[in-house]
Every structure is written in C-alpha cells, then in structure tokens.
Amino acid sequence: MMRLALAGLRRHRGAYAGTFLAAVLAVALLAAGGLLLFSVLTARPPADRFAAADAVVAGAREVTATTVTDKKKGKTKTKTKSERLTGAGTLPPELTARLAALPGVDGAVADYAFAVELTAGGRSVRGADHAPVVGHGWGSAALTPFTLRSGSPPGPGLAVVDADLAERAHLAPGGAVEVTTRTGTRTLHISGVTREVLPAQGALFVADADVAALSGLAGPTAIAVHTADPAAFARAAAPLTGAAVRTGADRVRADLPGALPDYVAPISIFGFVIGITGFAAVFVLVGTVALGVRQRLRELALLRTIGATPRALRRLLGAEAAALAAVAAVPGVPLGVAVAGLIARRFRDLRVVPAQFEVRANVGVALAAAAAGVLLTVLAARIAARRAVRIAPTQALAETAVAPRGAGALRVVLSVLTAAGAVTVLAVVPLDGPLGMGMSFVSCALLLCAVAASGPPLVRGLTAVVGRLAPGAMGRLAGLIARAEHRRIAAVAVPLVLMFAVNATMLLNSALLGDLAAAEQAARTAPADVRLDVGAGLPLGTAAKLVTAADVSGAAATIPTRAVLVSAGKPEDYAAQGLLATGAPALDLGVRSGALTADGLAVSTFLARQEGLRVGDRVPVWLADGFRTELPLTATYERSHGFGDLVLPAALVGAHDPRGLVAALALRTSDPGRFAGSALPPAAPDAPEQQGAWELMVAVSLGFTAIAVVNTFAIATAGRRPEYASLRLAGATVTQVRRLVTGEAAIAVTVGALLGAAVTAVVVGAFSLAQDGTLRVLVDPATYAGLLGGTAGLGLLAGAAAAVRCVR
Template identity: 65%
Template sequence: MIRLALGTLRRHRGAYLGTFLAALLAVALLASGGLLLFSVLTTQPPADRFGAATAMVSGDREITLTITKEKKDKVKHKTKSERLTGAGTLPTDLAGRVAALPGVAAAVPDAAFPVLLATGDNRPVRGADDAPVIGHGWASAALTPFALRDGTAPGPGEVVLDADLAARAAVQPGDPVQITSRTGVHTLRLSGVAAPAGRDGLPAQGALFLADAQVREISGLPGPTAVAVVAAPGADHSALLAKLRTEVGDAPVLSGDDKVRADLPSALPDYIGPISIFGFVIGITAFAAIFVLTGTVALGGRQRLRELALLRTVGATPGLLRRLLGVESVLVALLAAVPGCPIGVVLANLVAARFRELGAVPAQFTVRTNVGVLLAAVGAGVLVVFLSARIAGRRAARIAPTQALAETATAPGGGRNGRLLLAIPPAGAAIAVLTFVPMGGPLGMGMGFVSCALLLCAVAAAGPVLVRPLAAGAARLVGAAGVTGWLAGMVSRAETRRVTAVAVPLTLMFAINATMLLNSTLSTKLASEEQALRTAPAAAQVTAPGGLPLGTVERIAALPGVTGTAAVLPTRVVLNEGGKPEDHPAQGLFDAGTERALDLGVRQGALAGEGTFAASDDLADARSWRAGDNVDMWLADGEPVTLRLSAIYERSRGFGDVVLPARLVAAHDPRGLAAMVALRGDDVTARVRAALPALTVVPDSAAASAGDAQDQQAAWELLVLISLGFTAIAVVNTFAIAAGARRREYADLRLAGATAGQVWRMATREAVIVVAVGLLMGAAVTAIVVGAFSTAQDGRFRLIVDAGTYLGMLGGVGLLGLLAGSVPTRLVLRRGSLPTIAEGR
C-alpha cells in the first residue's frame, strides 16, 4: 500500500501540491502556537534575588480557598488559589524568633516595595527592559548577594543603586536622586553603587537600597514582606525547614527554586495574561487549520475521481481506495511537516517579539523550542489530514466503475436532510452560547469567537444546501453580463459542491477575522466613550510619570479655586465566588470638594467613603448584590476586609469593577499611587502649574483614554493578522486546486470552439459568483455574532460597528477571492498547459 501511495504521489505531484501547502501552514501555525503556550507555561523567573538564603519565610502571596463536598460516602476537597498583586507582611519580631532557632546562622528581614526613580532633573529611570524599580533595606543586599562597587552603604537620607540603574540615571555617589513611593516624594543622596557578582543588576527588576532604619518611613510597610533564613554550617536543612514551619505557623516556608516566590509579585514578570493570549492563539489556529485542511483535502480528492473510478474497474474495493487515500495523505502531511516545524519556530519568535513591543507579554519572555511540542504539532496536522482524507474518500470511493468511461466523474452526493442534521448541533450550540453566556462580561470576546466557530461549522455542514439558493441569485445577476456570464451561472448552479468547497474558505476568512476585529473595535470604542463620560465634569486632568502620592493629591485639592477633585488609584481585589477566589480590577477613589469631578454613572445608592465600596452593575448583577449588603474581600496585599456596598455604577469599562476608599488602597497596595487626578474649578490648569510645575496638566478635552484598551486592540489586531494571513493563503490555495481540477473541462471548451479569452472570462464570472456567495455567508455569520455581542455591551444592536473596518475587510477579502479565482485559470489556459486529445478521455 505504501509503495502504491508513493507511486501515485510521484505521478500526481500537482494534485497534492495544495494539500501539501495547507498541511505545511497548519503544522507551522500549530507549532508556533504550541511553542508560545509551552514557553509561557514553563517559563521561570529570570533571577533569584534570594540566592544566598537557605530558605525564605513569606507573607501572603495568594488567596487560597478550599471547598469540601460530601458525595455519598466520599468527602472531596477542592482547593483554588488566586495570585495577589501585592505582598502581605510578617510580624516585626519574626526575624528575631527565627534567628534564635537551632541551626540558623542569620535571619534577615526583607522589605520589598515599588518606587519611582528620577534623577535630579526629574527624568524618570527604569530598569533594563523597562523593568520596575524595587526598594529594599540595605540588609537585604546580602541575600543576592550585592556588593558595593563604589561609595559606601546608605545612611539616613541616602540610597544605593544597582550598577545598571546608576548607569541609566547617569549619576554617581554624591548626586541627588528622587524616589516616589506611596508615602510621598523623597529626595536622597546617592551614597554608593552595588551589583551582584559578574552582573550589573538583576534581570526583570532594578534594585534600590535604603538605610534599614528608613525603610518603614519611605515604604509605608508595617513589617517585612519576607524573612530570609541562612543555615549555619553543617546544619541539617530538612530538620531546619521543619523547625521553621513549626515556628512561623501558616506563613509559607520556601526553599530551592521556590524561594523566588517570596519576592514582591509586581517585581516578577506576570505570565497570567499571556497564558490566555497564547491559548487563544492556539484556539484560532487549530480551528482554522482543521477547517482549511478538511476542505482542501476534500477538494483535492475530487480531482482524482476519474482515477479512482479506473481503479474500481480493475477490482479495487471502496475500502482499499479509502486506505490508499489515507496513506497518501499521511505521507503528504509528513513531508509538509519537514519545513513546517522550522517555519513554526521562526513564526513563534516573530509573534513573541511583536507581543513584547505591545507590552502584552513581559520584556524578558523568550520562546523555548521543545521537541515534544513540535512532534505534537506534527501529529495533530497528520491526524487532521488523515481524517479529512478518510471522510472525503468515503464518498469518493463509492464512485461507480463505469464513470471512468464518462467525460466527467462526479462523486456520489450526500442527502439534503443528512447535511441539515449535521448542521443542527453546532448551530444550536452557537445559539445557546449567544443566548445564555453573558457576552457583556469578561468572557464576551472569547465566547464571540466560540460562537463564530460553531456557526462556521454549521455553514460547512450545510454548505451545498445554503449555497444553492445564494448561487442561483448571484448567477442571475452575473448572467446579465452576456453569454459568458450566463454560462458561468449555469456551471455554478450545476456544480454547487465545487462552489461550496471554494466559497466556504472565503466565508471563514471574512467571518472569523471580521468578528474578532469588529468586537475588539467595539470594546475599545465603548471603553473610550465611557472614559470620556466619566471625566466629562472635569475641567482638567493632572498626571505624572508613574503616578502621584496621595499627599500630593491632597495638596492639589487644597489649592485655591479648586472646587472638585477626584483621584483614582489602580489596584486589584479578590472576591470569593462560590468557593473560588477571583481577581477583579478596582480603583481607589479620592473625592473632595463641593463639586464632583468624576461621574461614574451611579444608578443605585451613593458613594459614601470610608468603610464602604461601590461595584459595577455587571458585578453587582452577577453576584445579586444590593446597596447596603456587607461583602468580604481581600485587598492587594491579602488583607481581608468587610465593606458595605453603598453604590452601584454603570461606567466601568476601562475603569474597574470595584471602587474602594483611596486611603484603604494606598495602605494596602504596594504602589498606592494615583494614576490620574480630575479637577473642577476656575482656571485650575494655571493654578496647578504655578504651584506644582513638575506635574502635567491638560484640559479634559485633550486627555487621552486609558492605554490598556489601545494595547488590547493592538494585540487583537496582531491575532487577526495571523489568522488573516493563514486563511488568505488557504483561499488562494483552494482556488488554485479548483482551477487545476478543471483542466479537462477547459480543454473541452477550447475544442468546442471557445477562445482562451472566453474561457477566462467565464471563469472570472464564476469567481464573482463564488466570492459573492462566500461573502454573503460570512457577512451573515458576522452579523449574528457581532449583533449579539453589541447588544450585550450596551443594548444597541449593531451589524457593522465600524464602517471603515467592515468595508475594508469586505473589499480586501472580495478582491483576494477574485484574484485567486482568475489568476490560476489564466495560468491553466496558457498554451501547452491543457490536455490534448491524445492524452485520452
């Protein structure tokens, strides 16, 4: 069987070229997506700041909840955890108690807190790869260890920078530096420069060291965020760890590679977001690969109907033909995997580089090549090609032997009812998703893709049934163009299966990409609109690189002529959702003055200050909250609090689901800085600039919307670009296969007296019909998904969202389809490319 398959592949290289190209692209995309997801799941922190410590005792770094369920005679425990964005602190006396344990040589308290670093001329400075700057006490320098390269250890009012930060700031001992923390702005003198052995600093974070006695004053921390334990020489480490766990109680004791988890979470690269991003990449590429490969292999099988009929005449059974097609497809897929895997590695690195530029992944993220992932991509590609060939071969192998003597060979068709039955499950599932899943929530974008994919599966299953009336309508319009148009319409109505095979990839190309792009555009647009509505009452907005301390905000609010001040401090909170801790974006709100400078669109209750909080209407509806309810939550550093819900607001896009008192956030979020201050009053811009010239003050009409929405839009556009490139090649490939399969048909037309120009014009008009059918089906799928997504967002039903984007996609896909349908035909019609009479019928 393998020898026969190799023989047919050598003889019919052109027939399998399309399948080879589709398999190559599929393997490359699956390999690239798999490598990206594998790399982000297995990545390790780039540096261990606690390399010199034996073990670390850590404050809270995550919230863990356990649910106990009794089922018959069994008791099941399910534990879920959520990572904190801040760091919980430990008792101030813990280091002394740990140091007294047998086998402990030293116990060093470590306080880690983010700071904004600026030079004397107010130029902001960050670490390598735009890494954050993290402050510590000087005693913590020995834990890496850092050693002084220049100058002296810091005293009161002094600071030591790592060598990399000092070089970026262009400062040397004796120069002033300015640091901003949640406690305020502090001007210190650089006393020295330090670095780890053989390096200028730590990857992923810049290190700044203060005098130990000044850490609490500048950081605002009530105690250390971790305690480092150094074992005495010859001590039994296992016994020491056991004693530590007994002494510290519930506090985590970390050793080995886990020590790095004792660091400040914001000092470590965050890979939670990239996991979902690359998971989505895998979902898109896998669906498109399966969809395209199935159609391409089926269309390639139709090219060989006469050959299969001839094999039937010499005694080949349908089962033998199906096995032959299966073996051929596996061989083609394996050949395609040879260049596909290295192309996938290159593509993964290109995508990672672009995501690093967008800030969607940490700057330190690198792609790791893994043989297992590449083999899995090859296996998935081979499996899809094999199954597609078996499905296509099941129908083609039933061809009657006598059809080998006919002018054309047509595969037995499937029944209309059978196709409709196949289409019902995915269509029903899509309707269920669009109806019952909250499309307006955080799952909206993902569920939009899922529902679009299900509808496309339904379209593919019911393809000929849907194509027949659409092709008939388009054929009537094209038929008005003359005899070639009339003939093109007749051929299209007669060959609905071929039209379906070519139109469905066009449907996929338009629907999947237009849906993602339009939904993302709508989300960004609505976030910008709500941002404008929130700040509409303000006359001006004040910002500073990295943020403003609450003390500075209070100074601004106290300026003469300022009648209203609203400052927001970004943070996160964790809520208990049915035994599962869930992280939510939140804001601390500072509100002062006689006039409100920020309008959240409160629809129930009122903002009430200390001891209370406000929730978005989406979150309140999902949790069935009402004003006056008491709600338990955890703050950024893991501090549990119970607050009363005083208000429910509408304008939460690009803002957050929870609003907390500003002082509460400043006390428990490691940054605790105001991202923006909105002001009301007379001539507030001039007043703020005169009092605080270092701040940036802009009229509210000139204020930009949140950058997160723009970054998210850029990330979505990159995903669309990847999908668009793959589906575009698939469309061209499909048209080329269809054109190659009609060489005999075109030769018959030439023998009947048609000129090459007439045949080409007929094929071009057929391409118009196919493109029209594909775009109509794609537009229908897009309208259903985008309309449902739009309605879920703000109650307005939109079909287009953005006319420029929609028409650009429509025109681009249509033009590609027309070119893909006409150019291959022109090549087939070249002199010498058509079969002659001598080649046999």
C-alpha cells in the same frame, strides 16, 4: 496499501501540491503556538533576589479557596483554586528575632520590599526592559548578594542604585534622585552604585532606618534565613510563622509579586492562538483535500470496478494523507520554530509578554505538532472521502464522474446543532465579561461550522440570485455553471467565509472595546473642569491637599489596583480603583443603584449580575497584598470599561496596594487655569498592547487563510482543464474562457463575502449588544471595508491567476 498510496502521490503531484502546502502551514502554526504556550507555561523568573539565602519566610502570594463536595457513598471531593496576588503582605516585625533564635539558624535578615517611582533630572527612570524599581533596606542587599562597585553604603537621606539604573539615569555618587512612594515624595542623594543588576527589576537601597518612613510597611515582606539544614528549619519554623517557608528554587516566589514577570495573560493569548490555528487548519485541510478527491472521482470509480470496497478506498486516501502530512511536517516544524520566534519578538515589543520571555525549543512539542498535523490531514481525508468512496463503478466509463448524493440529513443535523450551540453561547454566556472575546470567537467558529455543514444548499440558493446578476453572455454562462456546480463553488467560498468572519470578528470586537473605553472615560470625567495628568503617580496625601484647596468645589482621585472575590469556591481577580471623592461630583460612573460612599464598596453592573450581588450585601474582598476585608455594597455602576469592576475606599487601597499612588485626578474648580497641565490620563493603559496583540493574531490568521484561498482556487481551476479544452474546441476564444472563469470566481467571492458578512454581523452585533445595549455591526467602517475588500480582492486575484495559468 502504503505502496499504492505513495504511487498515488507520485502520480497526482499537482493535485496534492495544495494539500501539501496547507499541511506545512498547519504544522508550522501548530508548532509555533505549541512552543509559545510551552515556553510561557515553563517560564521561570530570570533571577532570584534571595539567591544567597538558604530559606525565606513570606506570607501568601495568592488567594486560595478550598471547597469540599459530598459525593455518593460517604465520599468527599476536595478542590483547591488559587489566584495570584499583585502585592505582598507583611510579617510581624518581631518574627525576625524569633526565627534567628531557632536551633541551626546562623542568621535572619528582614527584607522590606516596596514599589518606587524614581525620577532623575525630571525624567522617570525604569529598570532594564522597562522593569519596575523596587526599594529595599541596605541590610537585605547581601541576600542576592549586591555589592558596591563605587561609593559607600547609604545613610539617612542617602540611597544606593544598581548599575543599570545608574547608567540609564547617568547617576553617580553625589547625584540626586526624587523618590515617590505611597508615603510621599522625597529627594535622596546617591551614595553608591552596585556592581550587580537583576534582569527583571531595578533596585534602590536606602538606609534601614529610613525604610519605614519611605515604604509605609508595618513589617517585613519576607525574612531570609541562613541555615545549614533548610528542611529542618522549615519544620521548626512552621508553627511559629503561620506563613510559607520557601527553599530551593521556590525562594524566588517570596519576592514582591510586581517585581516578577507575569505570565498569566500570555497563557490565555497563546492558548487562543492554538485554538484559532487548529480551527482554521481543519477548515483549510478539509477544503483542499475535498477538492483533490473530487478531481479523482473517475479513478476511484475505476478502482471500484476492479473490486475495491469503500472501506479500502477510505484506507487508501487516509494512507495518502498520512504520508503527505508526515513529509509536510519535515519543513513545517522548523518553520514553526521561526514563526514562534517572530511572534515572541513582536509580543515583547508590544509588552504583551515580559521582556525576558524567550521561546524554548522542545522535541515533545514539535512531535506533538507534527502528529496533530498528520491527524488533522487524515481527518480531513476521511471527511472528504465519506461520499466519494461510494461512487458507482460505472462512473469510470462516464465522461464526467459525479460524487454520489446523500448525507443530506447528516449535514442538516450538524448545521442545526452547531448553529444552536452558537446561539446558546451568544445568549447565555456574559459577553460583557472577561470571557467575552474568547466566547465570541467560539460562537463564530460554531457558526462557521454551521455554514460549512450546510454549504452546498446555502451556496445553491445564493448562486441562484447572484448568478443572474452577472453581465454578458459569459457572465450568464458562469451563473448557470455556478448553480449546477454549487458544491465546487461552496468548496471555494468557505475559505473566504473563514478568512473574513474570523478576522473581522477579532478586529471589530477588539476595536469596539477600545472605543467603549474611550467613550466611557470621556463620560466619566465630563463633570470635571480639570483632569490632571499626575505622571508616574501622586501620593494620596498630596492628592488630599489638592482636593481641599479653597477654589476646588469637588474632586475625585483614583488609585488603580487589583482585588480578588471568591465565587463558588474559585478566586477571581478584577481590576479595581480606590476612590477619594469630595464635594460636588467630579466623576460620573453612571450609578444604577445605591450611591457612592466614602467607606463602602461599589461594583459594576456586570459583576453584580455575575455574582448575584445587591446593594446592602456585605462582600468579602481580598486586596492586592492579600489583606481580607468585608465591605458593605453601596452602589452599582455601568461605566466600567477602561476603569475597573470594583470601587474601594482610597485610603484602604493606598495602604494595601504595593504602589498605592493616585493615577488620575479630576477637579471641579472656578479657576481651571491655576492647575498646571490638564491632560487626560489614558482610559485603559493596556489597550494599545491588547489591540496590538489582536492585530498580530489577525495577521497570522490572515496569512494562513489567504494562502488557503489561493490554494483552493488553484486546485479547483486546475481540475477543470478538460472542460476548458472542450470549450476551446467548441470555438470559444481564450478571452472568453478567461471571462467565464473570472465570472465564476466573482460569483464564488460574492457568495463567500455575503456569508462571511452574515456570520460577522451575528457575532459582532451580539457582542455589541452585550456591552452597552447598542447594536453595531460595522463598529469600524474603515477596518470592515478593508477586510471585505481585501478578502474579495484576494479571491478575484487568485481566481484570475489560476485561470490565466490553466487556459494558457
């Protein structure tokens, strides 16, 4: 069978060229997505600040919830879920001495790590690759170790900076920097510069006596221990600390979480890339293989006349597909490695992934991508061959072989099931939550499956209308042929539907979220007369002095943070704000129930609905450093886009967030001109990066589906050479034949655009309704028109180019 399959591939090189190209691209994109996901899952911090220590004691760096479920026969099932924190809790100050007194311990060093906003010469200074700057006491410098390249250790009012910060800010011993922490802003003079640099964080060291005043920490964030037997120390220290004892490679997790690269978001992004790629690959491969099989109907009928069974033909087509995909994997995998590198580079530029992220080659991932490509191609061949292999042997003698009818009931069932699944997702899943974008793509994919399953009858109905609108004699003939050959038109139109609907859904929904964030930000701050741009951040104490000024009648200061709620045994992390409000309202959150209070909790209407919360409930909340508190729910609000789902007391957030700085300040005043600078802070600091990530994924998807469209048109047109030759023999001119082919392409493009617009309208409309109750379909008319015009233009160009080549 394999020898026969290879002979078939050699004989039908032209027919299988398109399938080969589609398989190469499918393997390349699967390999790229797989390598990106593998790399982000196995990524490790680039450096360990506790490299010179043998063990490190630190508090929890995540919120963990454990649920026990009773099963049958007296058995129980235990499930543990964790959520990463963005801050670090403190340890008792006296714990350092107790640990140092344990047998086998040669010394213990307390490390106070705190976020720092550094300014030199009026310019904000960051570490390498825009890394945060973290402050420490000089006593913990030896834990890395950091050593002095120049200058001397810091004394009171002095600081040591690492070599990278010194180079970026042109600092040297004797210079001065301005340091802002949650306790205030101070000017420190540089006493020295270190020789070492950590790639993921800038380091600033102050005198140990200044740490408490600068950091506001009640105790160390970690305690490093020198011991000859870390395992024995861990056993002895466990009863004393009540905290984790980390040894070996796990020591790095004791660092301040904000100083370590965060790979949580990239995991979902790259997983999404694989989902889009796999879905598009199935569509593209099924379409190209189906067209190739249709061109060989007479050959399949001839094989039936000499005794081949449908099962044998399925095996033959499957073997051909497997051999073709195996060969396609040879160039596809290296191409995927190159594509992964390009995507990673662009994502680093957009700051969607940490600057230290690198793609790691892996043989297992490459082989898995190749195997997935082979499996998808074989699956496509099986689907395409389902009806074709039942062709009657007498069709070998017919002038035109036609695939047998049938499978109508199966198509109806599949289309109904997938459409019902899409409706269920759109109606049941909360699209206004964090899963909204992903679930909108799932619903789009289900609707596209419904369109593909019911493609021929749908296309037949549309061509009956569109075909009659074609002008001229050749246009009318094109309409008649399109209605008669609706299955071929469907095979050409479905890639166009895929190309428009998937990419339009991603772009329009992403643009909608950005527009809503901007609109709600404007509505939130509308009551204010002045909206101060506080730069890198403002200490809460400084903001409190501003809001109590004599001519300020109302003010609102917000501190961005993250908070964790536990729902059904699963911790969930949410964007939150600490709010300090005084006087007349300067911030309008669109409160729907209750009222904002100075010591209560407010949640978005989405979160209240999701968690079943009501005003008056007491809600347990874990703050950024893991501190657990229980607050009364006093209000729910609707303007949460670009703001956050929880509002907490500002003093509470300032005490437990690693930065704890005011990011936005809105004032109501009779003298706006007195306040310098009234620039509005951005509504969502990560919106440009998120939009850039979506645009990059759209670019990848567009490239793949665009090639699929060109490929499909080329295969469909090439298979009709005998038909065009018959028209030429009957007296048709080359121009007339080209007009006929162009007319058919125009009909296919119109049908594809209509179906794609319908799918997009359903998904984008439902997503828009879920956000704020407003039905939108276009969202961004320019983007919509550009995608629609580009899809139609590509289809017409592909059809015309194929016709010119074929007729010539």
